[in-house]
Amino acid sequence: MTDRIISCTDALAEALAEEMKRDETIFIIGEDLTAHDGIFGQFKGLHQGFPGRIIDAPISETAIVGAGLGAALTGMRPLLDLHFADFFTTAMDEIANQTAKIRYMFGGQVKIPMVIWAPDGGGLSAAAQHSQSLESWFVHTPGLKIVVPSEPADVKGLIKTAVREDDPVIFFQHKKLFAQTGPVPEEEYLIPLGKADIKREGRDITLITYSRMSYLSLEASEQLAGEGIEVEIIDLRTLKPLDFDLIVGSVKKTNNVLIVHEACLTGGFGGEIAAKIGEELFDYLDAPVTRIGAKDVPIPFSPVMENFVLPQVNDIVNGVKKVLNR
Amino acid sequence: MKTSKKENLALFKNMLLIRAFEEKAGELFEQNLIPGFIHLSIGEEASSVGTCSVLRADDYVASTHRGHGHMIAKGADPKLMFAELLGKSSGYCKGKGGSMHIADFSIGILGANGVVGGGFPIIVGAGLSIKLRKTDQVGVVFFGDGASNRGTFHEAANMAAIWKLPVIFVCENNLYASTTPSEYTLAGGSVSERAKAYGIPGFVTDGNDILEVRKTVAKMVKRAREGKGPSIVENKTYRYRGHFEGDPQKYRTRKEIEGFRKKSDPIERFKAFLKKEGHLSDKSYKTLKIEVGQEIEESLEYAQDAPLPRPEAAMEDLFVNP
Numbered sequence: 168m169t170d171r172i173i174s175c176t177d178a179l180a181e182a183l184a185e186e187m188k189r190d191e192t193i194f195i196i197g198e199d200l201t202a203h204d205g206i207f208g209q210f211k212g213l214h215q216g217f218p219g220r221i222i223d224a225p226i227s228e229t230a231i232v233g234a235g236l237g238a239a240l241t242g243m244r245p246l247l248d249l250h251f252a253d254f255f256t257t258a259m260d261e262i263a264n265q266t267a268k269i270r271y272m273f274g275g276q277v278k279i280p281m282v283i284w285a286p287d288g289g290g291l292s293a294a295a296q297h298s299q300s301l302e303s304w305f306v307h308t309p310g311l312k313i314v315v316p317s318e319p320a321d322v323k324g325l326i327k328t329a330v331r332e333d334d335p336v337i338f339f340q341h342k343k344l345f346a347q348t349g350p351v352p353e354e355e356y357l358i359p360l361g362k363a364d365i366k367r368e369g370r371d372i373t374l375i376t377y378s379r380m381s382y383l384s385l386e387a388s389e390q391l392a393g394e395g396i397e398v399e400i401i402d403l404r405t406l407k408p409l410d411f412d413l414i415v416g417s418v419k420k421t422n423n424v425l426i427v428h429e430a431c432l433t434g435g436f437g438g439e440i441a442a443k444i445g446e447e448l449f450d451y452l453d454a455p456v457t458r459i460g461a462k463d464v465p466i467p468f469s470p471v472m473e474n475f476v477l478p479q480v481n482d483i484v485n486g487v488k489k490v491l492n493r
Numbered sequence: 494m495k496t497s498k499k500e501n502l503a504l505f506k507n508m509l510l511i512r513a514f515e516e517k518a519g520e521l522f523e524q525n526l527i528p529g530f531i532h533l534s535i536g537e538e539a540s541s542v543g544t545c546s547v548l549r550a551d552d553y554v555a556s557t558h559r560g561h562g563h564m565i566a567k568g569a570d571p572k573l574m575f576a577e578l579l580g581k582s583s584g585y586c587k588g589k590g591g592s593m594h595i596a597d598f599s600i601g602i603l604g605a606n607g608v609v610g611g612g613f614p615i616i617v618g619a620g621l622s623i624k625l626r627k628t629d630q631v632g633v634v635f636f637g638d639g640a641s642n643r644g645t646f647h648e649a650a651n652m653a654a655i656w657k658l659p660v661i662f663v664c665e666n667n668l669y670a671s672t673t674p675s676e677y678t679l680a681g682g683s684v685s686e687r688a689k690a691y692g693i694p695g696f697v698t699d700g701n702d703i704l705e706v707r708k709t710v711a712k713m714v715k716r717a718r719e720g721k722g723p724s725i726v727e728n729k730t731y732r733y734r735g736h737f738e739g740d741p742q743k744y745r746t747r748k749e750i751e752g753f754r755k756k757s758d759p760i761e762r763f764k765a766f767l768k769k770e771g772h773l774s775d776k777s778y779k780t781l782k783i784e785v786g787q788e789i790e791e792s793l794e795y796a797q798d799a800p801l802p803r804p805e806a807a808m809e810d811l812f813v814n815p
Contacts, residue, residue, distance in 0.1 A: 194625060220625075225655065230648035233614015237632075238622040240603055240615070241553065260645075264608050265615065273596040273604055274586035275810030310811055333813035 170350035197248025252287035267310030295465035300430035317381035324358030361408030369397035387483035432460030539759035543706030555612030560605035575796035610643030620658030639670025657722035700728025
């Protein structure tokens with residue numbers, strides 16, 4: 168396979184162009200999509216390439232998500248751009264009470280092939296209402312699949328799978344990773360949901376993470392390698408379905424676990440992973456499973472405070488050392 | 494819009510069927526045979542039958558928590574409805590939905606909805622899908638006066654209007670949002686007048702006059718099929734039962750309910766009309782009543798004989814690809 172180095176946004180646009188060409192029922196609705204190819208340039212070229220299928224909506228997140236649902240129920244395959252993941256709150260009934268439940272409560276009569284694309288995360292001084300990581304809300308609502316990619320190749324392979332799914336998928340993409348570049352295969356490929364990826368192999372500790380924290384964890388691991396600590400990084404890529412098998416294999420090897428996510432610690436997905444490891448792998452652990460997440464406050468504006476609240480490379484380095492008692 | 498004797502009698506029979514279904518559901522509930530709670534639409538049959546009578550099988554309907562009438566009017570099978578109400582595995586939703594969540598996608602019923610105002614955005618999506626697929630289908634969303642105060646109504650009306658979607662918003666204004674009078678909750682005093690704000694047509698009908706409902710909705714359906722966009726039809730009607738079965742109804746008097754029943758019952762009014770037109774005799778009325786009664790009894794029997802779901806079936810139907 169030949170690889171090129173491209174960004175996460177370009178990987179997304181490229182994947183969607185391939186899929187829209189393949190399947191005429193795919194269309195995209197959201198706010199401000201055609202003037203600047205989406206507010207992050209994430210849909211570059213699509214509106215020119217697929218006229219009429221990139222639809223600018225009024226500022227009506229409730230109706231955007233509900234309309235996506237109605238279209239998915241009647242033969243289309245919509246992708247909804249939520250503008251910012253923080254705006255989930257304005258469409259919550261359509262997601263949690265309608266989209267997540269309709270197939271189930273109607274006894275499986277219908278499929279819901281729909282993707283909600285939600286740019287999330289902090290680190291950009293966007294403050295409390297434009298910086299959140301809300302994946303736990305949706306993990307806690309049966310009926311939704313949750314994707315949280317980090318690198319461009321994962322973005323491309325996973326979005327292609329997501330739009331082909333017959334179940335509703337929430338596809339988070341971290342805003343601070345949009346410009347992040349990485350190798351992406353030239354040839355067509357798909358990454359299945361529920362397959363985590365080992366981003367770095369190591370013998371001393373299993374570091375379970377996803378989204379932007381995957382990169383910060385890599386940075387921390389390079390530092391730790393200098394001190395003779397070899398970290399194994401598992402990037403979950405999807406939270407639902409969850410690739411627990413990969414975690415099991417790694418923990419049996421390293422006997423130590425650190426979980427890192429950007430979402431605030433209390434009630435975060437790390438607690439779920441920690442509990443599962445505790446229930447199923449207790450005998451393999453040399454130390455308590457430890458979690459790192461944002462502090463339990465809204466994301467503050469001023470960079471000094473924001474950096475204090477969000478996990479940093481140093482926090483991860485210290486977290487690993489704490490687990491290993493080094 | 495002229496209706497033939499045959500059409501009129503079919504409409505009338507459908508109204509009788511809905512009323513008989515709901516009266517039977519009320520009885521079953523009273524006997525503790527239906528788990529949970531149910532919302533009956535007795536008194537509102539002209540709106541559901543009048544509206545659905547001008548729809549095709551491939552047109553879409555989004556319904557409400559008070560949806561039994563819409564379902565039957567669109568062609569749903571009372572057998573599978575009773576089975577669902579009783580929580581049986583052969584019910585429309587295999588016992589996973591119950592009264593508030595019945596759907597039949599094979600005849601365009603996108604589902605009853607337990608959330609007031611939940612159907613608006615869904616029907617907008619169906620309308621958008623129709624437009625993108627370039628068919629001449631239409632979508633109808635039923636809603637109550639109470640739902641017109643939800644943000645979903647306004648977002649959906651705006652969106653349907655700017656995209657000229659083939660969607661008809663059919664309000665069943667029964668004067669009460671649960672227990673609260675619409676007189677108190679509805680700014681401006683009218684649902685249909687709200688259409689003006691979105692630059693779309695809005696009509697009020699005597700919602701207990703089936704032919705008036707039918708005529709008005711038919712015009713709006715034709716308009717929608719021709720690509721001229723959405724509209725609002727507000728059928729003024731009245732429900733005889735409480736918001737839910739068992740509702741103590743402290744917000745209104747028995748006298749008020751009896752007044753509506755005597756003065757403007759949709760079935761009695763249509764019956765009188767049919768007799769005057771010579772479409773219905775005492776004898777043919779009696780025959781219709783017997784036929785409807787038999788269908789309800791047979792449907793209920795089917796439902797009562799149907800097996801309960803396996804408890805483990807609760808783990809099925811969440812995802813297409815689990």
